[in-house]
Amino acid sequence: MQAWFMDDSNEDQRLPHHRNPKELLTMDYLADLGVLYWKLNPDNYEHDSELGKIRDERGYDYMDLLDPCPEKVSNYEEKLKNFFTEHIHKDEEIRYCFAGSGYFDVMDKDDRWIRIWMKPGDLIVLTAGIYHRFTLDTSNYIKV
Numbered sequence: 001m002q003a004w005f006m007d008d009s010n011e012d013q014r015l016p017h018h019r020n021p022k023e024l025l026t027m028d029y030l031a032d033l034g035v036l037y038w039k040l041n042p043d044n045y046e047h048d049s050e051l052g053k054i055r056d057e058r059g060y061d062y063m064d065l066l067d068p069c070p071e072k073v074s075n076y077e078e079k080l081k082n083f084f085t086e087h088i089h090k091d092e093e094i095r096y097c098f099a100g101s102g103y104f105d106v107m108d109k110d111d112r113w114i115r116i117w118m119k120p121g122d123l124i125v126l127t128a129g130i131y132h133r134f135t136l137d138t139s140n141y142i143k144v
Contacts, residue, residue, distance in 0.1 A: 001037060001122045003030055006105065006113040013084055013135045014103075017115060025114060033108055034127035035116070042098045042120040051096075054123070060094065067143045068136070083134040093132070096123040100142035107131035118142070 003025040006017040027037055040051055054060075073079050086107070095104065097118040104116045106126060116124065117137070126132055136142055 001039070001116060001118060001124070003114055003116045006115045012138075014138050014140070016117070016137075030106075030114070030116070033106060033114075034130050035106060036125040036127070038123040040096070040121050040123055042096075045096065045098065051123070058092075058125070065143070080136065086131050086133050088129060088131050089126075090128055092128055093126040094123070095126075095144045097121065098143045100136075101139050102134065102136045102142035102144070105133050105135070118144070 004016075005019050005023045005025070007019045009015075009017055011017070030037065038050070038054060040048055045051055067073075068076070068079060068083070095118070097120050099120055101117065101119045104118060104124065104126070105113050106116065107130065108114055118124065
């Protein structure tokens with residue numbers, strides 16, 4: 001996983017949107033915002049003891065699978081627009097990337113957007129109260 005401050009460009013949301021020069025962020029910076037991160041084995045998620053431990057410790061007993069692609073999602077373009085609309089939850093949002101890649105954008109304490117690039121094996125938890133949004137990257141495929 002990589003994370004960086006985003007530029008203010010209105011170009012395609014699926015582009016990286018690095019500032020110039022690039023400003024990569026540390027896991028500690030993300031943790032201070034309430035973004036938690038684990039690197040797991042996406043090929044073994046059904047039997048992964050580390051994933052089981054995380055689920056038990058955090059009280060997760062529910063799992064949904066998102067595979068946003070035009071063949072599987074009705075109103076695909078509308079759904080992508082909804083995912084990219086800034087929003088906030090009163091509960092945690094947990095996402096584990098099994099395949100593909102995409103971006104979770106989170107707002108920091110100074111109202112700056114941070115782009116988190118998720119790839120297979122990346123598990124993030126956005127604690128309650130973080131403004132965020134999601135978009136695919138230029139691969140146009142993610143399974144979370």
